[in-house]
Amino acid sequence: MPNLRPLLVVLALVIGSGGAAAQPAQSTPPAAPAEPYHSPMREQCGQELRKDFDWQANITDVYEVVAHEKAAAKIQRNERHVFIAYGVIWVLVALFVGMMWLRQGKLNAEIKRLEAELRRIEDEDRKRQDQAKPGKGAGDHE
Amino acid sequence: MPSEAVGCAASAARRTTAPVSFFRLVATVAGKDLRVELRSREILYTMAFFAVTVVVIFSFAFISDKRVIVEAVPGIVWGALAFAGTLGLGRAFDREREGDTMRALLLSPAPRLAIFLGKSLAMAVLIAVVAIVIAPVTALLYNLELGASWGPLALTLGLGVVGIAVVGTVFAAMLLRVRSRDVLLPVVLYPILIPLFLAGTRATGALLATPASTDEAWFWIQFLVVYDALFVVTALWTFEALVIE
């Protein structure tokens, strides 16, 4: 997942400055005092907002960024867990495959050892047979 | 002692010309074990004492506000039963192993199933005695009022004891000749027994609560019956293949 944080910051700066520059008036102040402030102009502003499409677009632009940032924060808080989980899966499976590979190595070593023994025994057998055969070459002088 | 095992089974076979009834054989094997145990009472005393110690230790562990948490009582009782049972099971086949009489037992004309059932019956009796010892001790220590629910309680404990004895005997027989059997027995036994402990503690808790919820208790008692039946069948089915002389 590409790191979107710098991109989001740049977008926020651009849109925020653009929105701040183009905006005529704030509908409600963002900061929350002890008791929530209900503006007496809500009804009127709402009607105006519905008529003025540019204004709607500006407001949407500004608060879109805020919404995105909130969602991104929530997602990023969970991200770590996902990566840990996936990492665990791969580590365990890799460990198992590694263990199987080691066992296979031992098996191969055992096979080689048995083959070497077998060859040794066959050589000994052949030498003994050569010795036992009368008048055949170098056997007499051994 | 070796002669006794052979003598018992052999005489049981000799006594009647007709084949000895299966249950007679089971009773003979169980009786032999119990009689031998009653002479020295070694396993019995140690199991019972260990169970009481466990109950006391656990009660220290679960103290809050200078009182023992009553909700912990079922867990304490069944935990003590589990540990004492494992102690006894580990030694279930000790005499056979030391006296080398396992082969004699298996060579006797008694079918192996009878031997197995006899052994688990003897084990069940031993663990039941432990349960009978710690039940009043627990009731005293925690000021429990049993009232009418002592019947279902006894039933619950009895079913649990049978389950532990049957499954434990199979595994103890399985591990007869294995080197690290003391460690392996709990390792293999406890995960299989967990549904039994679950049901037992829930039933006990339901019966000890005020007011006692007998419906829930009967559900768990039925569960215990199913558990016991299932594992007795499984044990009978696999015992032949598993035991090693």
Add this chain to the structure above:
Amino acid sequence: MKRYLVPLLAVLVACGLAWSIYNIFYVAELEATQLYWNQKILYFHVPFAFMLFAAVFACGIPAGIYLKTRNPRFDDIANAAAELAVVFGAVVLITGSVWGRAAWGVWWTWEMRLTTSLLLWLVMVGYVLVRRFGGAGAERLSAGLAVFAMIDVPLVYFSVKFWNFLHPKAEVASTLVGTMKTTFRMSSLTMIGLFLLLLVARVAQARGERQLRELRERGLDAGILEP
């Protein structure tokens, strides 16, 4: 044909994995109610859980057959399946724990599925331990254990189900819709492939070990090999 089974499975599983991961992160929609990203864990966690149960049965049934017929090929399968069950079980427990931490805020809870998986895992670890430290004749012992474990599975399931301890239910797989469902199916198939791949490879290895051991013993018995 059999020689190419493992490489073929390996290629299929590799492709499946790549396709699954792509699907999980770029195609499946974000689950928007409360889990967001965490839900992505489940695309692997749930199939691994299925595989754990499959491995337990793949261990128990051949173990039972081995006890009855003494055919060592079934013991090979049981052995391999038990080791796989340990690995998959560990994966399921750890990923489930991580998911639970993110979703419910706790590392562990005595919820039905988690508890059942834990107990199954414990029994399979017991199987591996008995095999390792049981000495001679350990195959039969562990086979017996596996049979008992398999009978135990439904009992554990039902006992924990009716035990109902606190917790929030995690009804997951049945409620997936749309792209999430297809992605889930994709990753399930991949995990089945992975399970089969590892099982086939491990069974072949176990069989090879056993045959070598038998050959060596025959050589020792015949006196041509020196111990």
